[in-house]
Amino acid sequence: MLIGSIEAGGTKFVCAVGNEDYQVQDKISFPTTTPDETLAKTRDYFKQFQLDALGVASFGPIEIRKSSPKYGYVTNTPKAGWRDTNFIGQLKRTINVPMAWTTDVNGSAYGEYVMANLANEKLDSLVYYTIGTGVGAGAVIDGNFLGSAGHPEMGHTFVKRHPDDLQFKGVCPFHGDCLEGLVSGPTFEARLGQKGETVPADHPVWDIMAYYIAQAALQATLIIRPDKIVFGGGVVSPALLEKVRQQFTTLLNDYIELPPLSQYLVRPVVANNGSATLGNFALGYKELTR
Amino acid sequence: MLIGSIEAGGTKFVCAVGNEDYQVQDKISFPTTTPDETLAKTRDYFKQFQLDALGVASFGPIEIRKSSPKYGYVTNTPKAGWRDTNFIGQLKRTINVPMAWTTDVNGSAYGEYVMANLANEKLDSLVYYTIGTGVGAGAVIDGNFLGSAGHPEMGHTFVKRHPDDLQFKGVCPFHGDCLEGLVSGPTFEARLGQKGETVPADHPVWDIMAYYIAQAALQATLIIRPDKIVFGGGVVSPALLEKVRQQFTTLLNDYIELPPLSQYLVRPVVANNGSATLGNFALGYKELTR
Ligand SMILES: Nc1ncnc2c1ncn2[C@@H]1O[C@H](COP(=O)(O)OP(=O)(O)O)[C@@H](O)[C@H]1O
Ligand SMILES: Nc1ncnc2c1ncn2[C@@H]1O[C@H](COP(=O)(O)OP(=O)(O)O)[C@@H](O)[C@H]1O
Ligand SMILES: [Zn+2]
Ligand SMILES: [Zn+2]
Incomplete structure (x- = not known):
C-alpha cells in the first residue's frame, strides 16, 4: 500500500x-x-x-x-x-x-496522537500547538478533530499581559496583542530588533514568552481537558518549555489534577x-x- | 416512561x-x-x-x-x-x-442542545456558560460532552485585563483574577460594595464585565468552534449580553465567519x-x- x-x-x-x-x-x-x-x-x-x-x-x-x-x-x-x-x-x-x-496543525496533532498510541500511551485526546512564524493549534479527541463550524484558531485568543511587557503592542495584524501577536517568532524582531535564534538564554524576554505560552496551555487544558499538549514550532526550545511548565504550575495553582508536566507539556515525539x-x-x- | x-x-x-x-x-x-x-x-x-x-x-x-x-x-x-x-x-x-x-453546566448545555435541535436549529455543537455565584461552562459536540481527562473548567482561564480595572485583584481563591475572579456575581460586592442586582445599567462596571465575558466567548469560539454559545446565570442580563456582543465583535475583528451574533451569543432557550x-x-x- x-x-x-x-x-x-x-x-x-x-x-x-x-x-x-x-x-x-x-x-x-x-x-x-x-x-x-x-x-x-x-x-x-x-x-x-x-x-x-x-x-x-x-x-x-x-x-x-x-x-x-x-x-x-x-x-x-x-x-x-x-x-x-x-x-x-x-x-x-x-x-x-x-x-x-x-x-x-491538525495533521501534526494526528501524527503525534497516532505515534503516542502506537507507543502505548493510550491517549484519548491531544492538542498540538505550533509556535513559529504564526501560532496555531489542532486537537484530536477520540480520533476526531475538534471543530465543527470550522477549525480551531487557538493562536488568536487573548491572555493576561505580563507586567513587564505592557508597552508592547503585539504583531498580529488582526488583533495586536493576541497570543500570536505576543509569542510568534516575529515578536523577537518587534520587541528586541533581533531574531529569536540570537537571543541569549538568560534574557528576560523568555519569561515573558513562557508566561503567555503557559496561559495558552492553561486555556487548552481547562477548556478541552486533553490528555497531552505538544508544542512544535521553531520558537519552543526545551529551555523555553521548561519555563512554560513552571509558569503553568504557578498559574494553575493545583486547581485540577494533571499528569506530571514533563509528560503533559511536551515537545513532539516525531523528530x-x-x-x-x-x-x-x-x-x-x-x-x-x- | x-x-x-x-x-x-x-x-x-x-x-x-x-x-x-x-x-x-x-x-x-x-x-x-x-x-x-x-x-x-x-x-x-x-x-x-x-x-x-x-x-x-x-x-x-x-x-x-x-x-x-x-x-x-x-x-x-x-x-x-x-x-x-x-x-x-x-x-x-x-x-x-x-x-x-x-x-x-453540562446538563444545561445538553438541555439547550436538545431543545435547539428539536426546534430544527441543526446544531452540531454548543457551549453553555453560567455566570452566577461561580463561572463554569460545558460543551456538547455531536451529542457528546467535551473533556476526556476530566470535565472542562472554562471559568478559570485568564484574560487580558481591562485598562480601567487593573487595580482589582479578583476574587477567585485559587487564581485571583481568572475569569471567575473577575466576572462572577460576588465581584460586584468586591469591586463596588453592592450586589450586582443593584448596580445601575449605566455604571462603567458593565463595560468591564462585558470585555471579560467577550474574551471568554472568544476563547470558546476559537478553541472549540461551536455552533452556538449560551449564557445562563444571574449575572448575564439581556443588556449585558448586548454589550458582550459589541466587545466580541471588536475583539474578533472579523477574523472568522460566524452566524449573526444575536443567534450565536444567546440567553438560554429554556426559561x-x-x-x-x-x-x-x-x-x-x-x-x-x-
Ligand atoms: N531558537 C529559536 N528561538 C526563538 N525563535 C526561533 C528559534 N528558531 C527559530 N525561531 C523563529 O521561529 C520562526 C520560524 O518558525 P518555524 O516553526 O521554524 O517555521 P514556520 O512557522 O514558518 O513553519 C521564525 O520567526 C524564527 O525566527
Ligand atoms: N441582575 C443581576 N446583575 C448582576 N448580578 C446578578 C443579578 N442577579 C443576580 N446576580 C448575581 O448572580 C449571583 C447568583 O447567580 P445565579 O446564577 O442566580 O445562582 P448560582 O450561580 O448560585 O446558581 C449572585 O452573586 C447575584 O448577586
Ligand atoms: Zn490574532
Ligand atoms: Zn480561578
Missing part, C-alpha cells in the same frame, strides 16, 4: 509517500509560490507513484465542512494569491484516490517536524478504510 | 420527573445541606415514582471517567462536607435504573433555569437506549 502526504505550508510544501506502517519511502520539498504552479508541481510529484490514498494538511484558513460547496478550499488567507483556492479540486484533476483534508507527514499517512489510510 | 432529573447545586437541589418528551410532571427543590441528609432526601423523593432512568448534573469538581474507582463522586470541592462524596453510590442504594452523571432538568431527562433517556 502507498499513501501520499502533502504538508502545505505558507513557505514550503513537503510531499511524501509512505506505507501503512507510516514509513516514509520518498519525500521532496519545494517553495510555495502561486497556487497553480505549486499544485502542478505537487501533482507532478505524485504521478510517479501508484497511490492508494492521500492525506493533505494545509495552512489556512481552510474550509473543512463537507456540506460546504467550498469544501477543500483555502479560503480568506492573507497569503498572496491563495485566497479562495480550490486545493482539493486541483489535486483531483489527476489524483483519484480517497483524500483527507485538514489543517497543518524533525515529521508529525504532519506521519499524521497525513494515518489520515489518508483512515479515508481508505472508512 | 418516567425519567428522573437531579440538578445538584451548591445552594439547592432540584429534583424532577418527566417523560420522554421532556415534559416536567413533578418537581421539588430543597437546600443543599450535608451529603447524607441531602442525598437521603433525594432518594426519598424518587421513592414515590417508578423511574426508568435518571440524569444527574452536579456541582463539581466531579469524577466522570468511567475507568476511575471514584466515578460518580464529587471530588475535591471547596463545599464544606462534600469532598469525596460517592454521589452515585448513595443514589444506587435505593434507585436501580440506568443513570447519567455529568456536571451542572427559568430549566435547561439542566431538561438536559437530564434527555441524558437519562439516552442511558436507557444506549
